[in-house]
Amino acid sequence: MPAFSRSAAPVAAAAPAGVRLFFALWPGPALAATLASWAAQAQAACGGRAMRPDTLHLTLAFLGAVDAERAAALVAATARQRARPGSITLDRYGTFARQGIVWAGPAEVPPALQHTHDALWDWLEPLGWPRPAQAFKPHVTLLRRAARLDGTPAAPPPVQWQYRRYVLVQSRPREGVAHYQVLARSAG
Ligand code: 2AM
DSSP: OOOOOOOSSOOOSSOOSSEEEEEEEOOOHHHHHHHHHHHHHHHHHHOSEEOOGGGOOEEEEEEEEEOHHHHHHHHHHHTTOBOOOEEEEEOEEEEETTTTEEEEEOSSOOHHHHHHHHHHHHHHGGGTOOOOSSOOOOOEEEEESOSOGGGOOOOOSOEEEEEOOOEEEEEEEETTEEEEEEEEEOBO
16 A cells, blocks of 8 residues: 555644744655665664654654744645645665754655645745755755764665655754654645
């Protein structure tokens, strides 16, 4: 069965005051379990801290801190947005050296995913969130604070991620560990 994008946490009624938000694709449990095994394999070679299976995701748009009123408006409006459904081939590991991140991602950005990202920013930009200057680099962070980035192993055999919705997520860092709550889902 294909692993459709699905939230790991219940949808909350509204966002509390001053929240840190981002839009993401969220894997279903089967894909999250596969990616967790990738994280364990990568951790054995690179060290660092593996993301918990229920926190694995692919960020489409990071908004940073958002006040309660705008957050509530976003929660309501997200349910009226639509992703362009598509499939992502996760087939490689990459690193962000400065943050000690090891990630999994596609060798090439699928056009439907690029379109979903661009359409999301077409919506967000007029609302006041600046579109990132850098190109979209879709990735699922597997490890943080990895020490041995030059020892990154080859990725396991590719997996397909079929998605049809994205989610608006609140991030609550606690003691250096991210806790995420899905606040809203796009129409599907
Ligand atoms: P990362 O996994 O590459 O660190 C929640 O923090 C999500 O938003 C994570 O996926 C994280 O990406 C991303 N994120 C955090 N800060 C960001 C920033 N300043 N710009 C873009 N994405 C960011």
